[in-house]
Amino acid sequence: MSRNILLNPTLPSSTQLALRRAGYETLDDLSTTSVEALSKELGIDISDSQSIITVSQRPPGPPLSQSLASLISRSQSVACSYAAVNTALGGGLPRGRILEISGPPGSFKETLALDYTRIFAEANEEVIFIDTQNMTSLATIKKTFCNSSAAADYQDLTGLLVLNSISFPFLSHPDVQSFKRTALLEKIHQVFLQASALNNLTIITTSQMSTKLLNADGSPGNFETGAKAVMVPQLGSTYLPNGRSYRLVIVPESRATGVVQLLSSPTHPSGQARHQYDLSQHGA
Amino acid sequence: MDSVSLSSLSSLSTYQKSSLEKGGYKSLSDLLLSTPSDISRTSRIAPLEVARILEAACRERAVSINKIKDLPPEGEEKFTTGDAELDGMLGGGIRTGMLWEVVGESAAGKTQLALQLSLLVQLPSRLGGILGSAFYLTVASQLQTTRMEQILNTHPLLSPSLCSFANIQHASVPTIEKLIFVLSKSLPQYISANDQNTSSKPLKLIVIDAIAELFHTSKRTTTQFLVERSRRLSEIGTLLHSLASKHQIAVLVLNEVSDTIDRDSAPLDSGQIGYKNQFRWFGRADILGEGRKEATLGLVWSNQLNVRIFLSRTSRRRYLEESERPRKIHESILATSSNNSAGDQEPVLIRRLTVVFSSVCNPASCDYMVTAEGISVIPGSVVLLAVRPAVGRAAPSGSADVSTSPGGDLTQMRNTQVAPLDIGHVVDSTAVDSRYSTPDNEPGDDEWDVFWERNALPECVFEEAANLTEPS
Numbered sequence: 001m002s003r004n005i006l007l008n009p010t011l012p013s014s015t016q017l018a019l020r021r022a023g024y025e026t027l028d029d030l031s032t033t034s035v036e037a038l039s040k041e042l043g044i045d046i047s048d049s050q051s052i053i054t055v056s057q058r059p060p061g062p063p064l065s066q067s068l069a070s071l072i073s074r075s076q077s078v079a080c081s082y083a084a085v086n087t088a089l090g091g092g093l094p095r096g097r098i099l100e101i102s103g104p105p106g107s108f109k110e111t112l113a114l115d116y117t118r119i120f121a122e123a124n125e126e127v128i129f130i131d132t133q134n135m136t137s138l139a140t141i142k143k144t145f146c147n148s149s150a151a152a153d154y155q156d157l158t159g160l161l162v163l164n165s166i167s168f169p170f171l172s173h174p175d176v177q178s179f180k181r182t183a184l185l186e187k188i189h190q191v192f193l194q195a196s197a198l199n200n201l202t203i204i205t206t207s208q209m210s211t212k213l214l215n216a217d218g219s220p221g222n223f224e225t226g227a228k229a230v231m232v233p234q235l236g237s238t239y240l241p242n243g244r245s246y247r248l249v250i251v252p253e254s255r256a257t258g259v260v261q262l263l264s265s266p267t268h269p270s271g272q273a274r275h276q277y278d279l280s281q282h283g284a
Numbered sequence: 285m286d287s288v289s290l291s292s293l294s295s296l297s298t299y300q301k302s303s304l305e306k307g308g309y310k311s312l313s314d315l316l317l318s319t320p321s322d323i324s325r326t327s328r329i330a331p332l333e334v335a336r337i338l339e340a341a342c343r344e345r346a347v348s349i350n351k352i353k354d355l356p357p358e359g360e361e362k363f364t365t366g367d368a369e370l371d372g373m374l375g376g377g378i379r380t381g382m383l384w385e386v387v388g389e390s391a392a393g394k395t396q397l398a399l400q401l402s403l404l405v406q407l408p409s410r411l412g413g414i415l416g417s418a419f420y421l422t423v424a425s426q427l428q429t430t431r432m433e434q435i436l437n438t439h440p441l442l443s444p445s446l447c448s449f450a451n452i453q454h455a456s457v458p459t460i461e462k463l464i465f466v467l468s469k470s471l472p473q474y475i476s477a478n479d480q481n482t483s484s485k486p487l488k489l490i491v492i493d494a495i496a497e498l499f500h501t502s503k504r505t506t507t508q509f510l511v512e513r514s515r516r517l518s519e520i521g522t523l524l525h526s527l528a529s530k531h532q533i534a535v536l537v538l539n540e541v542s543d544t545i546d547r548d549s550a551p552l553d554s555g556q557i558g559y560k561n562q563f564r565w566f567g568r569a570d571i572l573g574e575g576r577k578e579a580t581l582g583l584v585w586s587n588q589l590n591v592r593i594f595l596s597r598t599s600r601r602r603y604l605e606e607s608e609r610p611r612k613i614h615e616s617i618l619a620t621s622s623n624n625s626a627g628d629q630e631p632v633l634i635r636r637l638t639v640v641f642s643s644v645c646n647p648a649s650c651d652y653m654v655t656a657e658g659i660s661v662i663p664g665s666v667v668l669l670a671v672r673p674a675v676g677r678a679a680p681s682g683s684a685d686v687s688t689s690p691g692g693d694l695t696q697m698r699n700t701q702v703a704p705l706d707i708g709h710v711v712d713s714t715a716v717d718s719r720y721s722t723p724d725n726e727p728g729d730d731e732w733d734v735f736w737e738r739n740a741l742p743e744c745v746f747e748e749a750a751n752l753t754e755p756s
Contacts, residue, residue, distance in 0.1 A: 081673075105566040105586045106641030114675045128349055134382050134529050134590055135643045137359025141352065144675045167587075172522040174515035176317055183319045208587040211559050216550040222507065227550035229559035231583070251557050252565050255647055255670035261555065272555040280671060 015052060016198060018042050027056040078202070080115045084260045084277035089246060095159075096200040097266070098192055098240055100166075102207040102233035103250030107258070108279065109206040110135045112250075113162050116204055118144050125159030133165035135206075159202060161195070166205040167234040185238040193241040209249075210234045233263070242269065256280045288312040288345055295340040303327045304337075312341055361532060363405050363488070364412030365397070366441055369661040370637070370652070374591075375645030377412065378405075380488055380534045382643070383524055383588060387539035387579040388595030392635055393654045394538045395425075397595075398491045399432045400439070400658035401536065405489045406447040416488025417451040419474070421466065423497040427454045439657035451485055460498050460516045467523035475531055489534050490527065495520070496540035496580045514584050521588030539585070541577035544568065559583070569594040569638035569649070592640040598651075601631035602662075634662070638669075646672050 022041055024030060030038070030053060039049035077092035086092050093099055093116070101109040114136060117127045129141060170181065195201040209231040215221040216228070233247065240247065246265045251274075252258035259274040289311050290296065290304055307327025309315050315323060315338065323338075324331045362377035371377045378384065378401060386394045402420055407413025420427055429449065436442050453474070457463040475487050499513060524535045552558045564570055566586050567578045577596065579586065586592065637659075638649040651665035 081675075104562045104583070105589065105592070106647070108672060110643060111672060111675060118675055133588075134525055137379075137381060137644075138352065138355055138357065139359030140644070168522075168525075171518035173313070173317060174518045180317055180319065184317070209557075209583070211583055214550075218553065228552065228556075229549070230552065231557045231559050231562055234587075249557065252562065255565065261557075274555075279673060 015044075015048070018044070019052070030056040078116065078119055080112065080119065082112060082115070082260070082277060084275040085112065085248065088248060088260050088262045088273060088275045089265075093202065093204075093246065095202050096196045096244070098196055098203040098205070098245040100205045100207055100233065100240060100245065100247045101250065102167075102209055102248070104209055104231065104252065106255075107250035107252055109250055110164060113164060113204050113206050114141070114144055116160065116202075117141070117162055120160040120202070121145065123159070127160040127162060128158060129162045129164070131164040133168040136164050158199070161201055161203045163203070163205040165208065166239075167207040170235060182238060185235060188239040189241055192239070193244065196241070196244050207233050207235060237264070242266070250277075290315065290341075293341055293344055295344045296337060300329065300333075300337055303329050312345060315341065358532065361414055361488075363401075363407070363414045363416070363534075364441070366400055366404050366412075366439055366658055367652075367661045369650065369663060369666055370659070371412075373637075373639060373645065373648050373650060373661075373666055374593075375642070378489075378534050378536070379644055380414070380532045381528050382534060382590040383521070383528055384534060384536045384591045384593065385539055385579075385589045386536065386593045386595060387541060389541050389577060389597055392595035392597055393652070393659055394595055395428060395493060396431070396435075396654050397659050398493055398536060398538060399428060400435055401489060402452050402491060403432065403436055403439075403442050403447045405534075406451050406485060407441065408446065411441050411446070413446075414488055415485055417453070417478075417485040418489040418491065419453045419455070419471065419487055420491045420493065421455050421457045421463070422493050423457055423463075423495070425493060425497075434656055435658045457492075457498075460520075463492070463498060464516070464519060464523065467520065467527065471527060475527075487531065487533055489536065490524075492535075492537045494538035494540055495585075499581065517581065517584050518588070521585070525588070537589075540580050542580050544576050544578045566592070566641055569596050569636065569640060589641075591642040591644070594638040594640050596636045596638070598634050598636050600634045602634055603631050637661070646670060 019030075019042070033041070033053075035046060035049045035053050038044075038052065039046050042049070077089075077094040079086045079092040089099075099116075101112055103109045117129060120127045129136070131137075170184075192203055196203060210233075211229050212232055213221045213229050214227065215225050221227065233249065237245075237247070242264075243266050247263040249261045249263055250258060251261055256279045258277060260277055261272070261274045262268070264270055290301055290309060293301075293312070296304075304315070304323075304327050307323065307329075309318070309323065309327065320331060320334045320338065323329065324334045329337070359379070359381060361381070362375075362379040364371050364377045365374065386397055388394050398420070402418035404413055405416040405418055408415055432449070432452075436444060436447060455466055455470070457466055471490070478484055478487055499517075501509075524537070527533055528535045547560075549558075549560060563578065563583070567582075569577075579592065579594070632653050632655075634651050634653060636649060637652050639645060639647050641647060647669040649667050649669055651662040652659055653662065
């Protein structure tokens with residue numbers, strides 16, 4: 001377990017921020033202070049101060065109070081049911097990271113987001129699912145859970161945020177100037193960064209694609225000079241914190257097969273890796 | 285779309301509201317779509333206070349996040365298409381709260397299907413309906429009331445006692461502006477008035493016939509024009525989704541096709557995703573060489589849809605077995621072929637219906653005919669094109685919702701496309717066209733039409749135009 005205050009999952013985020021503001025970076029920094037001194041410094045109760053000091057003194061390792069199930073669920077990375085996706089992500093999606101899944105209409109991006117939803121819910125973690133384009137209805141989500149062990153009760157721990165069709169709201173005010181759009185994307189970037197870093201929240205977005213016209217030499221073109229048209233995720237990368245985000249594109253090659261392509265990852269800012277998928281073999 | 289006025293917010297002080305008004309901000313959208321520094325500058329409010337205002341306004345108007353168990357059921361309401369096999373293919377029927385598109389050549393049966401659904405939605409649930417009413421918007425055509433009457437009188441599920449024209453409202457929307465006005469103002473008003481009237485059926489189906497007609501033009505296309513067109517399409521899509529989800533309405537939009545033109549294009553670099561390659565999978569029905577037509581309005585419109593259903597003409601005809609003949613056929617006049625007095629039937633034109641993509645069912649394809657009672661699927665002709673694994677389960681060998689013949693990717697199948705009865709009647713296409721003069725593109729007198737037909741712009745051009753002002 002990290003000694004960095006910001007990444008410690010047992011301290012509430014308000015406490016983490018208060019500690020950071022007071023200048024404490026890691027739990028070790030707290031070893032020089034006492035319960036009373038900390039309580040005065042942060043302006044908090046003695047009992048709260050006591051719990052902070054206790055956390056800082058705990059030896060590194062899994063806390064004794066957590067159950068086995070929750071230990072497993074707090075594992076480092078999450079594997080979904082699609083082998084190609086897991087491979088593309090280097091084994092699984094690490095927690096507290098952001099995954100953008102884009103693809104043309106008919107690709108399985110919403111199904112993939114729903115798959116991750118099921119995994120988090122089965123691990124007893126809350127998922128906030130936001131659908132903007134009528135793609136995944138309440139009925140569809142409920143059907144997902146009738147096949148797995150009941151996920152109606154969960155700890156008050158939000159593990160996953162899903163933003164289905166995040167690109168769609170950006171089309172609702174098509175006359176908004178591009179600098180305003182950029183400002184909105186940057187605001188989302190900030191929110192994502194904070195939520196994933198401070199709360200270890202995993203965020204998954206699905207996005208539609210748009211077309212770019214390129215000249216034969218690859219430079220941006222227009223409809224007079226353009227020699228080829230390529231598809232790219234609609235929102236661009238502004239809204240995604242570089243060091244924490246994965247961008248995946250689903251590229252069908254037939255109705256049941258295709259490739260999953262990693263456009264970028266925290267370790268590879270511009271990836272090209274492509275992994276074959278076959279939906280008829282899914283689960284095999 | 286609901287606009288929240290700033291004056292209605294209780295968390296803002298009067299002084300704040302008047303300053304914001306002086307700065308030109310009337311609604312919450314105006315605020316949220318501006319940068320905080322802009323707001324600070326134009327309304328002369330300190331940046332820190334602007335941040336507090338935004339926070340307070342958002343908190344006041346935030347949509348609450350509900351637990352699944354606390355929400356009313358949503359997403360399972362569906363009504364029949366009148367044909368059990370088609371219902372199965374579509375995942376149970378036409379579901380409300382979604383945007384459906386039916387795209388196809390003229391005379392493939394799009395309007396038939398729309399008329400049929402406007403009647404079927406009115407049925408009680410024991411017959412597969414949802415006791416709803418319909419709103420039919422026409423762009424360039426007239427509402428075909430005679431044909432609707434014929435369907436009403438011949439379809440086995442429908443009857444004048446259960447369905448009436450009174451439950452189908454009609455409006456004409458010949459321009460984009462008119463359509464946007466109807467969707468943003470007239471329809472919401474109609475719906476709320478209708479909801480208060482306890483004796484009328486709630487609106488459950490909106491039809492637009494046909495959206496492509498709004499975007500025909502013989503004007504010289506400029507970049508500016510294309511950008512504008514793209515934006516209006518997105519605006520229309522947003523309005524439709526809003527209506528669909530807020531009132532749990534099924535929105536059915538009819539679209540047209542254009543010829544697929546194979547254009548040479550520069551080769552792709554590795555990692556690049558080619559628009560042309562992909563369009564094949566979401567814009568065409570692409571069945572064994574019948575993929576010569578593609579949906580119009582490009583990727584921008586395709587992105588808006590939850591379901592795309594493609595209706596294509598084929599050059600096949602068949603004689604019908606007694607069991608395959610839709611009921612009441614003897615008493616009625618077939619819409620597309622004729623009986624001679626000896627009772628010998630002419631072969632009927634077969635058409636193909638393909639679910640190209642759908643958020644609620646698997647891609648699949650079937651044969652159908654247009655008869656007096658509307659659309660009817662030829663039994664046993666449903667073919668699954670791909671099985672989407674249900675979340676959490678391994679791919680089943682066949683989905684419970686779809687009745688299928690041995691499935692799999694069609695390109696790998698034996699030639700089950702041509703049923704034995706068809707083989708003697710693969711009529712060559714020129715003969716078909718001359719017998720039934722329902723041309724897809726009426727040649728225009730306008731020389732611009734001819735010019736644009738010869739120099740048709742690739743659909744992808746419209747996408748690019750939309751992106752010209754966006755950062756990559």
